[in-house]
Amino acid sequence: MEYVVTTCELTRTFGSFTAVDRININIRPGEIYGFLGPNGSGKTTTMRMLCGLLEPTSGSGSVLGYDLARESEKIKQKIGYMSQKFSLYDDLTVYENLVFYAGMYSIPYHERKKRVAEMIEMAWLAGREKDLPANLSGGLKQRLALGCAIISRPSILFLDEPTSGVSPTSRRMFFKIIQKLANEGTTVMVTTHFMDEAERCHNIAFISGGRLIANDTPDNLKNNVIEGCMVEVDLPDAMERIEELESLPYVKECSIHGPLLHVLLDSEGNVAVFDRYTGVKAREITPSLEDVFISLAKLQRKQES
């Protein structure tokens, strides 16, 4: 099987609103596939269709060779899904939550204990088995939810914004686990707002207004989307100088990244000119994914209006 997930013109409407508009994606086995885009752009809707939670309005798709529209129950036996809000039972303990999902996937009784123990180890939950989820930190809750989703050892894992709101330390730990799963052969599709997570995906789809507007590896996106020369410059009062810099004729875009400014110049030849203007030495850089997405979003808006 070349692709474990494919869609063809996949579309979903709610009333007169088109949430997902003729999307085509292909996901290879064992890759981490990042799904990016602003809130309300259709990420969750797409993911729900792939998990068999929503029926497509038109178009088709398959997951692991099973048809989305007709064989959604078969798909459900093979996948793991973690929804945006960690859907755990607040009144069941960590252990009981895991045992319950083990039951939902009909894991044989003699294996349940072992699987639950595995999940507890994976999620660093040892010693917290009897705690209620309410008493866990965001990071632990998130990893417990992951444990519930992968206790059946699915071959594809769908994660809908798994890391929003948890601490940076937990975020890193979580992505380490994801990476490990992928190395072991699990295909992972993940939506995220964090660019550093996007960088760690093998493939990225960027979706806006329900439409797929870019789909490539992070490196290709960074090298091919933006035309011009991106420099990074450290200026005092960076925030207040954006508009001034943007008004320069050879500056195409200017935005803040942490404490630094990323400035897109129309050509390499103007780096020296720009240095002279600011009085600070700017450093040529490969655009970050964030730069790519901001310019993609701008482009999209321009096309719409």
Next chain:
Amino acid sequence: MDKMNINNIIETESLTKVFGGLAAVNEVTLKIDRGDIFGLVGPDGAGKTTLLRMLCGLITPSRGRISRNSDSFGYMPQKFSLYGDLTIAENINFFGALYKIDSKTIRRRADEILEITGLAGFKSRFADDLSGGMKQKLALTCALLAKPALLVLDEPTYGVDPESRKEFWKILYQLNKEGVTIVVSTPYMDEAELCKTVALISRGIIMSTGDPGSLKKSFPYGILELKADARDLDFINDLPEVVDGDFYGDKYHVAVYEVEQAKAAIINLLAEKKVAIHHLRHIPPSMEDVFVAVTKEEVV
């Protein structure tokens, strides 16, 4: 706290709030300067909202003291708290009326703020039909109607796309320039870099306060950025020269005790393992590195 410094707009001393035996905010002592952009940075459940609500007088502290040196303040809660079935203009009129501002003044001020926030063209649109970023701007407009000297915002950019977040921060800077003191909470570490003063909060405790520059200077280790042809680089952590290493996007960030020694050790190790190095360079720590370092001891 005998007398409040006139330059401070908010001072707290040992501020504590306990919910059901658990200290959501624990012994927080803060001074916020007039004209500051004060960022409260930490993950969900760290106590940001509870602390901000106490600063606004919305909940009573269990212990400790708080003084606010400003009568007028605007508050923008975390959850979108406007009426989805009213239009932008209707929402604005309603909130203006709550502040007893006459309709002429409301209109004038609303026009000013809507101009800044770029919502001027959408006045008759229902709030429910706005995008996440636009909703936040509308909430901001309503919080600004009474021309507050102090603006308190609880995670205004949560879940908003990167571009809208940047735009929102531009607006905050513009307001700040016009003299508004801004207190803002955020879970995003890159936004911490944009604050004039940052307080890192975790589990109800302020772990560290200062301007981003000095916080980063206090970071005890050097950071090396490594880009190499390998999926898994965690073996680097076994080097004695290395404190901690982790992927950061497609690059690997390594915290080390001594930069040059560690560089040499890493180059050796990777050569041994036959991993090609794209680059290995010393970079300043990011706010995220700082946050991870100050909260390291905790179980996460």
Next chain:
Amino acid sequence: MSRILAILQKEFLQMKRDRLTLGMVFMLPLVQLLLFGYAIQTEVKHISTVVFDQSMSIESRDLLDSFSSSGYFDITGTAKGYAEITKMIDSGKAKAGIIFPPDFAEKLRKGETAPVQVLVDASDSMVSNSAIAVANSIGLLKSQKIIMQKTGVQSLPYDIRVRPWYNPDGITAYYMVPAILGIIVTMTMVMMTSMGIVREREKGTLEQLMVTPVKSYELMIGKVIPYIALGYLQITVALLVGGVVFGVPIRGSILQLYLLTLFFITASLGIGIFISNIARNQMQAFQMSFFVFLPSIMLSGFMFPREAMPSIIQYIGNIFPLTFYLTIIRGIVLKGIGFPYLIPQVMSLLVFSVIMMTLSIIKFKKKIA
């Protein structure tokens, strides 16, 4: 099967931890029984009555005695005129007034018809119905006596002997307690089931369940069995309290009572599950439950006799399972009849259950929207 067991285990764990709801499940039948059993008396006695006696004669006092010894009228005061009586009834101090004209005794002695006026506050129809009926029969009885004395007739031509079967002493509790069982089961099955499922939808756990291989029917059965158990527990508590506190006898077979109750439980569950399929949040589920619950109480014959309702309303009453169940349970408990007499009711519940469950299964497809 193992999945149903897993759901059951989870439901019982959750139920065990939700002490408040569990307490309510037991308190509800207790409190309702005690309240309804004691408080509801459809017959109104001790109506406070004022008298304006212009006759002040032996005859007027004799008739008054008959009124007060009936137990229905309590003579609480005398008035000095029409105006005063009107005022007392207006202000609610008295519910009835009796007025004797000045020539009352004189007319009686002459053998003429002696009018007595009884004013009744009919704003509360239950009160006025009793008062009017009793006042009329007192008048008739008294007249009868006088006529029999005058004519020397020894016995009356008709002798109608009424024998109230099933509940000879007319004890309201006998009638109410079995009906309250029906009310309690309706509440548990409709409200708790629908809210239990909608809560999972609200919390997002249902979404997580929907991506597991669990089948719709497994989920439904697993969610519903604990509530059936609860329902039976409640019925047992209620029957015990009914027997011990109110001495309600169970004349029919207890086994049949429990078996036939299952049909009612299934029908009510059907409503509960149906509601949970259309309600978006717990508030809506609660409101919709009430939308079923209130007419059930009003139209099923729990509160008001169905015989008194216009036939169209009686038909509407036939939509609610409680209507049939009341016939079943009152039949078994009070009349001691069994299944052969109750086939139409049981069949109606069965048809109702099948329709509801089919609708629910069609609607619930493990999809979000």
